[in-house]
Amino acid sequence: MPIELNxxxxxxxxxxxxxxxxxxxxxxxxxxxxxxxxxxxxxxKELAGNSKIRIAKVNVDENQVTANEHEIMSIPTLKxxxxxxxxxxxxxxxxxxxxxxxxxxxxx
Amino acid sequence: MPDKxxxxxxxxxxxxxxxxxxxxxxxxxxxxxxSRDVGGQAAMTDEIENYPGFESVGGMELTEKFKKQAMxxxxxxxxxxxxxxxxxxxxxxxxxxxxxxxEAKAVILAFGLSPRNLEVPGExxxxxxxxxxxxxxxxxxYKNKNVVVIGGGNAALDAAEYLSKVAQKVYMILxxxxxxxxxxxxxxxxxxxxxxxxFNATTSVIKGEKRVEALVYKTNNDQEKEIAVSGIFIEIxxxxxxxWLEGVVELNDRKEVIISRDCESSLPGVFAAGDISxxxxxxxxxxxxxxxxxxxxxxxYLQGNKPVLPDWTPKKIRx
Numbered sequence: 001m002p003i004e005l006n007x008x009x010x011x012x013x014x015x016x017x018x019x020x021x022x023x024x025x026x027x028x029x030x031x032x033x034x035x036x037x038x039x040x041x042x043x044x045k046e047l048a049g050n051s052k053i054r055i056a057k058v059n060v061d062e063n064q065v066t067a068n069e070h071e072i073m074s075i076p077t078l079k080x081x082x083x084x085x086x087x088x089x090x091x092x093x094x095x096x097x098x099x100x101x102x103x104x105x106x107x108x
Numbered sequence: 109m110p111d112k113x114x115x116x117x118x119x120x121x122x123x124x125x126x127x128x129x130x131x132x133x134x135x136x137x138x139x140x141x142x143s144r145d146v147g148g149q150a151a152m153t154d155e156i157e158n159y160p161g162f163e164s165v166g167g168m169e170l171t172e173k174f175k176k177q178a179m180x181x182x183x184x185x186x187x188x189x190x191x192x193x194x195x196x197x198x199x200x201x202x203x204x205x206x207x208x209x210x211e212a213k214a215v216i217l218a219f220g221l222s223p224r225n226l227e228v229p230g231e232x233x234x235x236x237x238x239x240x241x242x243x244x245x246x247x248x249x250y251k252n253k254n255v256v257v258i259g260g261g262n263a264a265l266d267a268a269e270y271l272s273k274v275a276q277k278v279y280m281i282l283x284x285x286x287x288x289x290x291x292x293x294x295x296x297x298x299x300x301x302x303x304x305x306x307f308n309a310t311t312s313v314i315k316g317e318k319r320v321e322a323l324v325y326k327t328n329n330d331q332e333k334e335i336a337v338s339g340i341f342i343e344i345x346x347x348x349x350x351x352w353l354e355g356v357v358e359l360n361d362r363k364e365v366i367i368s369r370d371c372e373s374s375l376p377g378v379f380a381a382g383d384i385s386x387x388x389x390x391x392x393x394x395x396x397x398x399x400x401x402x403x404x405x406x407x408x409y410l411q412g413n414k415p416v417l418p419d420w421t422p423k424k425i426r427x
Contacts, residue, residue, distance in 0.1 A: 032145065
């Protein structure tokens with residue numbers, strides 16, 4: 001399962017993480033987020049064994065400090081972090097293969 | 109070499125495409141749905157109250173049921189964009205956004221309509237950074253901010269009414285001098301108190317560095333005015349995104365796919381169903397029906413055009 005992030009643990013889980021992290025910014029009211037959720041879950045399951053990869057999600061409604069800091073203006077937004085730094089941002093529904101490709105690109 | 113081979117590729121995962129896949133799978137045709145999303149425009153609809161069998165159902169909930177049914181009957185699914193279609197002898201090559209190819213013996217086009225763009229500088233660059241085509245998706249992210257809705261039809265009025273409850277101030281920009289939507293919606297918007305309506309105005313530029321900061325519009329007498337906003341909701345209708353089909357199948361003047369009574373396009377083996385076809389009424393129940401028709405006609409085509417038996421077994425009448 002993806003790690004559940006919040007305003008309190010974002011620093012520790014993402015910014016201090018050495019490796020590639022994917023964060024799914026979502027909310028309950030958003031239709032496309034409901035489609036993105038299961039895709040991100042599948043991804044988390046598939047990559048569970050890899051300590052260099054972290055898959056996480058954050059509810060923008062409940063964690064507005066984090067949402068504001070990352071200037072989330074549309075959801076779903078997926079952000080890729082490498083060694084705690086944002087390196088890529090994807091807006092709108094993304095398929096699993098595309099996400100895998102991007103994660104692998106930043107791992108290399 | 110193709111990356112994948114199927115009997116039928118269904119392009120689009122809304123009511124027409126999902127219904128088509130249910131029917132092709134029940135005819136034991138190896139089927140894949142290629143779509144950018146699940147449910148299309150229907151999934152973005154809050155409540156659907158005119159789909160028989162459901163007194164009221166969320167658009168997402170209903171289309172998820174369609175999808176589950178298609179998958180249970182054996183359909184494959186791929187989240188991708190289709191960018192090209194070619195016929196080589198009797199095989200179709202469906203080209204995807206990443207250049208990979210899916211081959212199929214028949215193709216059903218069912219990808220619906222796409223939101224119409226404004227086509228002004230800044231729009232593309234700031235999409236997802238303040239420019240939005242879905243008020244119910246992104247609206248809550250604009251709590252206590254200033255936003256603008258572009259358009260004057262029902263969708264624009266709906267968006268403005270919804271946003272008036274979330275945002276601090278809502279501007280509405282209309283090209284004409286009156287609304288084109290239902291009076292009840294106009295009244296709701298006028299009653300909202302924090303909605304400023306600007307008639308006879310044409311958007312010229314969307315400004316912003318990393319996110320939307322302002323919108324510039326032109327008035328009737330060519331004056332340029334600027335309003336500071338964080339969000340721009342574009343609700344100016346929908347268009348058929350069929351440029352990649354030009355020269356492949358015949359399109360009407362609205363760029364919709366021209367079809368026969370049985371959903372055949374001008375190119376044998378290619379069928380079209382739902383909003384992307386030239387049918388007059390864009391409704392979930394109609395699209396679902398059209399999808400079924402296209403699927404049965406595709407099956408017939410693949411059987412060498414022999415008549416198709418119905419997809420049900422009549423109950424035996426006891427004497």
